[in-house]
Amino acid sequence: xxxxxxxxxxxxxxxxxxxxxxxxxxxxxxxxxxxxxxxxxxxxxxxxxxxxxxxxxxxxxxxxxxxxxxxxxxxxxxxxxxxxxxxxxxxxxxxxxxxxxxxxxxxxxxxxxxxxxxxxxxxxxxxxxxxxxxxxxxxxxxxxxxxxxxxxxxxxxxxxxxxxxxxxxxxxxxxxxxxxxxxxxxxxxxxxxxxxxxxxxxxxxxxxxxxxxxxxxxxxxxxxxxxxxxxxxxxxxxxxxxxxxxxxxxxxxx
Numbered sequence: 694x695x696x697x698x699x700x701x702x703x704x705x706x707x708x709x710x711x712x713x714x715x716x717x718x719x720x721x722x723x724x725x726x727x728x729x730x731x732x733x734x735x736x737x738x739x740x741x742x743x744x745x746x747x748x749x750x751x752x753x754x755x756x757x758x759x760x761x762x763x764x765x766x767x768x769x770x771x772x773x774x775x776x777x778x779x780x781x782x783x784x785x786x787x788x789x790x791x792x793x794x795x796x797x798x799x800x801x802x803x804x805x806x807x808x809x810x811x812x813x814x815x816x817x818x819x820x821x822x823x824x825x826x827x828x829x830x831x832x833x834x835x836x837x838x839x840x841x842x843x844x845x846x847x848x849x850x851x852x853x854x855x856x857x858x859x860x861x862x863x864x865x866x867x868x869x870x871x872x873x874x875x876x877x878x879x880x881x882x883x884x885x886x887x888x889x890x891x892x893x894x895x896x897x898x899x900x901x902x903x904x905x906x907x908x909x910x911x912x913x914x915x916x917x918x919x920x921x922x923x924x925x926x927x928x929x930x931x932x933x934x935x936x937x938x939x940x941x942x943x944x945x946x947x
């Protein structure tokens with residue numbers, strides 16, 4: 694018996710020139726399942742809610758209140774909440790899919806050999822990178838809308854003084870660093886958890902892997918929350934200057 698650990702996802706089949714990996718395949722299946730469930734819940738809402746609808750409404754309302762507590766405005770929270778909540782739901786279910794029993798025992802035969810059809814979606818850095826870019830680009834768009842194109846660029850290109858120029862470059866480096874820190878945090882934790890679980894299951898396939906599986910389950914939920922929370926914080930920081938400018942203008946008027 695051989696333990697196969699690969700950083701890159703396995704290719705299941707090809708659609709023309711497009712290779713379909715196990716992570717891409719399951720991300721598509723998960724997306725379709727979440728869309729179907731969401732539409733079903735949307736059109737089965739009742740004026741007098743039942744037990745499950747009440748639980749769902751409480752979760753959504755508390756989630757919206759949490760977003761408002763971070764971003765500081767109910768109006769902004771309603772705009773940001775769908776993105777942040779969708780990211781959390783997608784990532785947490787993508788992570789929880791790996792805990793379906795019996796996955797490691799399955800394999801399919803392909804042109805490149807026997808490959809595992811199941812793999813943690815977030816252990817594919819390409820998938821995590823796409824989600825990270827959605828988060829970062831959204832924050833940059835919010836910053837441009839809030840401060841205007843020239844106000845946004847002046848944050849990074851400031852020629853008023855040598856110190857201001859250096860600080861601008863540091864801000865630019867900080868924006869690039871956000872991509873690395875946000876993506877590698879999620880990817881690293883999920884990939885490491887998958888490798889650790891595989892190794893423990895290979896060495897001791899009975900009771901010893903259970904504590905590591907529980908730790909991986911907790912990590913899967915926490916990392917989904919952390920990724921969504923950081924996305925929310927980045928968007929909130931992008932509109933922070935607006936509050937500071939308004940406050941300085943009021944102080945000048947006084």
